[in-house]
Amino acid sequence: MTLYTSTVVTPRRPARVWAKIGENTLYAIGLPVILVVLWGIWATVAPAQFFPSPVELIEAFVETWIGPAFFTDVLPSLARLGIGILVSIAVGIAAGTLIGLNRWLRDLLEPMLEFFRAVPPPVLLPIVVVLMGPTDAMKVVVIVVGSVWPILLNTIEGVRSTDSVMTETARSFAVSRSERLRFLVLPAASPRIMAGVRQSLSIALILMVISELGYSSSGLGFQIVYFQRNYLIAEMWSGILLLGLIGVLLAAIFGFVERRVLRWYHGIKEVERA
Amino acid sequence: MRTDVTTGGHDEVAQQTQTATDAGRFRRGRRTRSARKIALGVAGIVGFLVTWQLLPTLGIVDPRYFPTATETLAQLGEDVRDLEFWRNVGRTLTKWGLGLLIATVLATVLGTIIGLVPFLRRATHTTVEFLRPIPSVALIPLAVLLFGYQIQSALLIIVYASFWQVFIQVLYGVADVDAVARDTARSFGLSRGSRVVNLVFPTALPYLMTGLRLAAAVALILAITAEMFIGNPGLGREIVFAQSAGNWPAVYALVIVTGVLGLIINLVFRAIERRTLSWHQSVRGEDVL
Numbered sequence: 042m043t044l045y046t047s048t049v050v051t052p053r054r055p056a057r058v059w060a061k062i063g064e065n066t067l068y069a070i071g072l073p074v075i076l077v078v079l080w081g082i083w084a085t086v087a088p089a090q091f092f093p094s095p096v097e098l099i100e101a102f103v104e105t106w107i108g109p110a111f112f113t114d115v116l117p118s119l120a121r122l123g124i125g126i127l128v129s130i131a132v133g134i135a136a137g138t139l140i141g142l143n144r145w146l147r148d149l150l151e152p153m154l155e156f157f158r159a160v161p162p163p164v165l166l167p168i169v170v171v172l173m174g175p176t177d178a179m180k181v182v183v184i185v186v187g188s189v190w191p192i193l194l195n196t197i198e199g200v201r202s203t204d205s206v207m208t209e210t211a212r213s214f215a216v217s218r219s220e221r222l223r224f225l226v227l228p229a230a231s232p233r234i235m236a237g238v239r240q241s242l243s244i245a246l247i248l249m250v251i252s253e254l255g256y257s258s259s260g261l262g263f264q265i266v267y268f269q270r271n272y273l274i275a276e277m278w279s280g281i282l283l284l285g286l287i288g289v290l291l292a293a294i295f296g297f298v299e300r301r302v303l304r305w306y307h308g309i310k311e312v313e314r315a
Numbered sequence: 316m317r318t319d320v321t322t323g324g325h326d327e328v329a330q331q332t333q334t335a336t337d338a339g340r341f342r343r344g345r346r347t348r349s350a351r352k353i354a355l356g357v358a359g360i361v362g363f364l365v366t367w368q369l370l371p372t373l374g375i376v377d378p379r380y381f382p383t384a385t386e387t388l389a390q391l392g393e394d395v396r397d398l399e400f401w402r403n404v405g406r407t408l409t410k411w412g413l414g415l416l417i418a419t420v421l422a423t424v425l426g427t428i429i430g431l432v433p434f435l436r437r438a439t440h441t442t443v444e445f446l447r448p449i450p451s452v453a454l455i456p457l458a459v460l461l462f463g464y465q466i467q468s469a470l471l472i473i474v475y476a477s478f479w480q481v482f483i484q485v486l487y488g489v490a491d492v493d494a495v496a497r498d499t500a501r502s503f504g505l506s507r508g509s510r511v512v513n514l515v516f517p518t519a520l521p522y523l524m525t526g527l528r529l530a531a532a533v534a535l536i537l538a539i540t541a542e543m544f545i546g547n548p549g550l551g552r553e554i555v556f557a558q559s560a561g562n563w564p565a566v567y568a569l570v571i572v573t574g575v576l577g578l579i580i581n582l583v584f585r586a587i588e589r590r591t592l593s594w595h596q597s598v599r600g601e602d603v604l
């Protein structure tokens with residue numbers, strides 16, 4: 042049986058694979074290319090004051106960001122963002138596990154946590170600035186106090202909803218506390234935790250920009266506002282483009298990590314669906 | 316494409332189960348709402364207030380920039396009697412509501428059309444994945460150039476941020492129609508319009524509600540952000556004014572007000588979600604089992 046099918050299928054395969062790849066790339070770049078071309082035509086036919094043409098934008102992008110600015114503005118911003126995200130994840134998961142496992146602690150803190158999650162993170166900026174001064178640490182703290190909540194609350198929910206049969210089984214088999222945490226509670230909570238991390242990433246990126254808007258003399262957010270105030274329109278757009286690229290990069294890294302961490306989970310879902 | 320659909324799906328599943336547990340907690344809570352839970356919750360709030368009161372009093376943090384809880388609450392009491400304060404609340408909520416409305420309508424219409432046509436879905440995928448992660452605050456300078464501090468500048472930012480929350484959910488929701496149900500509807504000769512109303516809409520509704528809840532929270536964050544950094548009139552601008560005047564109790568009072576607003580919005584949208592989805596498995600589930 043298999044022999045027949047394989048002999049029938051094999052000769053056609055390469056052609057089809059290439060056709061498939063071609064089709065996929067066409068779908069992937071088709072619309073962006075059309076949009077950029079339309080934008081280029083529009084910019085040459087009717088130049089608008091605040092909208093540069095794609096060529097100008099690319100030139101400004103290369104001129105502005107490739108070179109020393111990359112090290113003085115982009116890298117420090119990215120470093121603060123990265124540290125902020127990692128600290129949020131560590132604090133959120135640690136505190137979330139602790140609170141999720143203790144019933145009384147959860148009841149005690151829940152109303153306050155709900156409130157803190159609801160506070161729009163940017164309003165904390167003036168407070169953190171005045172308490173810490175306009176330092177790098179301040180910016181990292183702003184990112185952390187804003188983006189830790191989704192991770193924290195999702196971890197609590199995830200830990201809380203660990204399957205009770207499994208918990209009891211692990212207990213009757215005398216699995217030690219730390220092993221239970223490592224092999225049962227955290228994996229069981231991981232889909233929730235990752236959903237929380239996903240929400241936190243976008244908040245962290247917003248706060249990275251905001252923390253540099255008013256209280257800074259370097260960084261991406263500062264540069265974009267500087268360009269706008271000096272009517273360097275193409276440069277300003279290049280900053281927006283760069284922030285977009287950082288957003289895409291973050292999403293890609295997150296997607297990669299998530300697939301690794303939740304491979305088992307997606308596997309189960311796939312089986313359930315089939 | 317494929318992996319994205321699964322990650323989106325799992326995100327959604329997580330959120331739906333959250334709705335389920337929320338609803339379960341709610342119901343169980345109503346039945347046996349233990350006095351203990353309430354007592355602990357109150358104790359938590361009191362403990363927080365006491366800690367807050369003690370930190371500046373004992374000089375652990377600088378009392379000039381970190382007023383005590385009583386000072387802040389006194390300021391809050393004064394604010395509440397001031398008509399201008401309520402006008403500012405109104406201004407913030409107007410931006411929030413308008414932005415959320417525009418974003419939801421746009422996202423639902425576009426999401427439904429694109430989600431139902433496989434060709435459009437595939438063709439727009441990369442564009443969407445590039446535009447979606449752009450942080451909307453990056454558009455603040457552009458908004459300032461285009462609209463100054465008129466309300467449109469705030470709306471641009473609010474709509475951009477909350478649009479994607481709803482759009483992605485609707486996109487996945489519309490595509491999630493059960494294959495058997497779809498084929499059944501077809502063989503029973505349901506018209507296209509009737510299929511959309513009776514099949515696609517109920518399938519996508521839980522997704523839409525999740526998106527709406529997330530978008531409502533995001534819209535508030537960006538309404539306040541716009542007021543703080545563009546200078547549109549509203550609570551956010553008041554915070555900046557109070558800060559430059561060195562009136563720290565007023566800053567803290569306004570931060571509390573924004574938190575309360577956020578809390579109310581969360582609770583209201585969770586309630587709406589439960590109401591509109593009372594027929595849905597994720598809300599009904601625990602009673603049946």
